Amino acid sequence: MSEKTAPASRARSGKVGLRRYLSARMLPLVVLLLVLVSASAPLAYAALQARGLREQARTTAVQAADAIAREVQERPVLWRYDAGKLLAHLRAYVDNAGAARIEISDRSGVRIPLDTESIASPTAGAGPLAWEAAPIVLNEQVVGHAWVAVSLAEARTAALLLLGPFGLLGVGLAGLLYFIPLGAITRAERRIEQSQAALARFNQTLEQQVAERSSQLSEAYEQLRQKEGRLRELSARAVLLQEAERRVIARELHDSAGQALTAIRINLQLMVQLAEPDSKVAKMAARTLTIVDATLEEIRRAVSMLGPAILDDVGLVAAIERLCDDFEREDLEISRELEVPDGGLSAALESVCYRVIQEALTNAARHACASELRVVLRVEPAHIVLEVRDNGRGFVPGERGEGSGGRGLVGMRERVELLGGNLRIDTAPGSGTAIRVELPRRALSDDGDDSAVVVA
Amino acid sequence: MEYTVAMAETADPRASASLAALWAAVLLGVAGVAILAAVFVAPLLAGSSDPPFLEGQVPKNSLLYQRSTPRPHGVLHLAGSGSNIPLTRALADAFVARSPDAHIVVFESIGSSGGVMAVYDDVVDLGLISRPLREREALVGVDAIPYARVPVVVAVNLSVPDTAITTDELADIFAGRKTRWSDGAPITVLQRERGDSGHAAVAKALPAFAAADEAAYREHRWRVVLHDRAMQEALAITPGAVGLLDVGAISLQRLPLRALELDGYGPSEASVQSGRYPFSKDLAFAALEAPSGLAAEFIRFAHSDEGRALMKAHGYIPLPEVQ
Numbered sequence A: 001m002s003e004k005t006a007p008a009s010r011a012r013s014g015k016v017g018l019r020r021y022l023s024a025r026m027l028p029l030v031v032l033l034l035v036l037v038s039a040s041a042p043l044a045y046a047a048l049q050a051r052g053l054r055e056q057a058r059t060t061a062v063q064a065a066d067a068i069a070r071e072v073q074e075r076p077v078l079w080r081y082d083a084g085k086l087l088a089h090l091r092a093y094v095d096n097a098g099a100a101r102i103e104i105s106d107r108s109g110v111r112i113p114l115d116t117e118s119i120a121s122p123t124a125g126a127g128p129l130a131w132e133a134a135p136i137v138l139n140e141q142v143v144g145h146a147w148v149a150v151s152l153a154e155a156r157t158a159a160l161l162l163l164g165p166f167g168l169l170g171v172g173l174a175g176l177l178y179f180i181p182l183g184a185i186t187r188a189e190r191r192i193e194q195s196q197a198a199l200a201r202f203n204q205t206l207e208q209q210v211a212e213r214s215s216q217l218s219e220a221y222e223q224l225r226q227k228e229g230r231l232r233e234l235s236a237r238a239v240l241l242q243e244a245e246r247r248v249i250a251r252e253l254h255d256s257a258g259q260a261l262t263a264i265r266i267n268l269q270l271m272v273q274l275a276e277p278d279s280k281v282a283k284m285a286a287r288t289l290t291i292v293d294a295t296l297e298e299i300r301r302a303v304s305m306l307g308p309a310i311l312d313d314v315g316l317v318a319a320i321e322r323l324c325d326d327f328e329r330e331d332l333e334i335s336r337e338l339e340v341p342d343g344g345l346s347a348a349l350e351s352v353c354y355r356v357i358q359e360a361l362t363n364a365a366r367h368a369c370a371s372e373l374r375v376v377l378r379v380e381p382a383h384i385v386l387e388v389r390d391n392g393r394g395f396v397p398g399e400r401g402e403g404s405g406g407r408g409l410v411g412m413r414e415r416v417e418l419l420g421g422n423l424r425i426d427t428a429p430g431s432g433t434a435i436r437v438e439l440p441r442r443a444l445s446d447d448g449d450d451s452a453v454v455v456a
Numbered sequence B: 001m002e003y004t005v006a007m008a009e010t011a012d013p014r015a016s017a018s019l020a021a022l023w024a025a026v027l028l029g030v031a032g033v034a035i036l037a038a039v040f041v042a043p044l045l046a047g048s049s050d051p052p053f054l055e056g057q058v059p060k061n062s063l064l065y066q067r068s069t070p071r072p073h074g075v076l077h078l079a080g081s082g083s084n085i086p087l088t089r090a091l092a093d094a095f096v097a098r099s100p101d102a103h104i105v106v107f108e109s110i111g112s113s114g115g116v117m118a119v120y121d122d123v124v125d126l127g128l129i130s131r132p133l134r135e136r137e138a139l140v141g142v143d144a145i146p147y148a149r150v151p152v153v154v155a156v157n158l159s160v161p162d163t164a165i166t167t168d169e170l171a172d173i174f175a176g177r178k179t180r181w182s183d184g185a186p187i188t189v190l191q192r193e194r195g196d197s198g199h200a201a202v203a204k205a206l207p208a209f210a211a212a213d214e215a216a217y218r219e220h221r222w223r224v225v226l227h228d229r230a231m232q233e234a235l236a237i238t239p240g241a242v243g244l245l246d247v248g249a250i251s252l253q254r255l256p257l258r259a260l261e262l263d264g265y266g267p268s269e270a271s272v273q274s275g276r277y278p279f280s281k282d283l284a285f286a287a288l289e290a291p292s293g294l295a296a297e298f299i300r301f302a303h304s305d306e307g308r309a310l311m312k313a314h315g316y317i318p319l320p321e322v323q
């Protein structure tokens, strides 16, 4: 309950907050921009205009003062009473220089009355006047001032009028400044909100998805395992077929060619005995006998290569016993512990067991310099376990072990794995070597067809 | 997420402090603009409706009153309206001829108002005015002492063939409705400045002229001449010219001008006195206090038989000292 409302309120405050944060900071800037834009141009305009007008008034005052000064020069005392002449001088300035009013004041700053009505330009509106003065000088003495007034009303109204458009401009710019980033942030906020919602949705579906995926994964794994199993079966079957084939060939060789050659040998021996000693025939027969012996030996080797025929002849346990007997010497004692299941083993298993033990014994004899050897063949419910252990010098597996020297260990492992078994080598320099093989018993017995092959 | 929330919290002291600082900076900026406006622009724009000088007459006991430079004894200074000058100079010449110790200076025209002001300021002994005193002038203690009445004539250049017009025609000429003399030559109107006593005298007697005259000033229709002397010269040398002038000016200075008859009457004493010739103005001395010494003597001379005879000889009508 509380977990559910917390993200919602967070999301809401997050949304409101971002906008409010930005707008709170934009507002002062916007106000500043508004003030600056709307005020500065009219102010500058008003200032320049007023300065220009005052400057103009000053210039006019100087000119008027000069004109009056010439009058003063001519009539040092009475000049100020000749309103007509003064007027004539000054009126030109009112008309031409745009002065709103021109007045002359005397030394004491009292206005000299020029007319019943003062000189004022008809265009000069009411409103504030800016007065500028220039001294009227006679013999380096100031005898009065010419005063010129300009109307500031126009400059004021112009500045006020400018305030309108520039105010609008300021409002426009400020609006742009304010609303463009705010719009952007609003959009961004909306996107954040959307992604937050999406994230929440995603969180909800994630577990489901994970469960889905892992079930898919295990399914795939299962499929893979099945495929691997089938592959292994296939290879085992191939091995079986091959093994069976080899035994057939070996038996054929042994039974037909071997028998025939043995018969030939007997005949030849008879020929040697029957022929005259040291006769050509006897010599030839003796030579042929040697060749037949060699051929027989070749065939025996080929037969034993193709398949340990001894297995067919004496069975696995006896064959292993014989092997051990062969390897036993005075300084090498081989202890054995051999058992096979009641139904016996399939031909493939038998030959693999035989070959593994053969290779292991060979290696021990060749490389280990061991004094004791132990060979174990044990039956477990699911496996046949093979162990060959010596107390020899051992080696570093992988250093010059499998694959690096001969093909012995590699071939061993390949044979075992083709039948779905595994091989482990426990060894270290100076602490002997133990080779342990586990072979699944029921690798092939499920299938009726295979057993037929195995039998064959 | 947590960070956003932290930023959004207005209660967050750091965020609100930075916001306050921002506002402070902005207000400072606005205040800066305001100060700029107040210090640099406002004084430029601020005018004063009060003129920067003193107005009106300076009382004599005021510190601002300018004492005139002392004038030498035995010299009479007169200044004022140009209308008075020809007659006054004639009177002065006659006066000086009778009493050789005396010296009289009649300055060039400064107008009636200037004459009054000069008298008030004690720059001259007597002012010369060709119009009635204004109330304001009477209030500061200036008195008018009339001495002659002068007909205002319609003077024309000698090239003009006409010798008489009607008052209506005069108004038409100044209004620009009548533009040619009887021989077809164009009429050139010369106007005196606004407030001239001659124009005032005609305007008073002829309302149609007053309106035309005023309109002409407004529209700058005619050439405006500022002094009697200039007016006389301009009339004398401009073909087809017409303007208002004092009768005495023509005869006293033997100007090559002709005065036109108005509605059949010339500017004679009899027709002026009877009112048949409608335009005239009164000439007077302006004095601050009761004049004494040479000034009083001169005023007496102007009203003497000799003075009156001189006036009459030149078309002026002598007036008694007090009317």
Ligand SMILES: Nc1ncnc2c1ncn2[C@@H]1O[C@H](COP(=O)(O)OP(=O)(O)O)[C@@H](O)[C@H]1O
Residues within 6 Å of the ligand: A363, A364, A366, A367, A368, A369, A390, A392, A393, A394, A395, A400, A401, A402, A403, A405, A406, A407, A408, A409, A410, A433
């Ligand atoms: N029982 C053992 N004791 C000591 N060293 C061994 C033993 N078995 C194998 N090795 C070492 O492992 C190597 C590889 O053996 P193997 O693959 O059978 O090839 P090969 O016997 O032809 O040398 C041997 O050369 C030997 O050095």
Ligand SMILES: [Mg+2]
Residues within 6 Å of the ligand: A359, A362, A363, A406, A408, A409
């Ligand atoms: Mg080997």
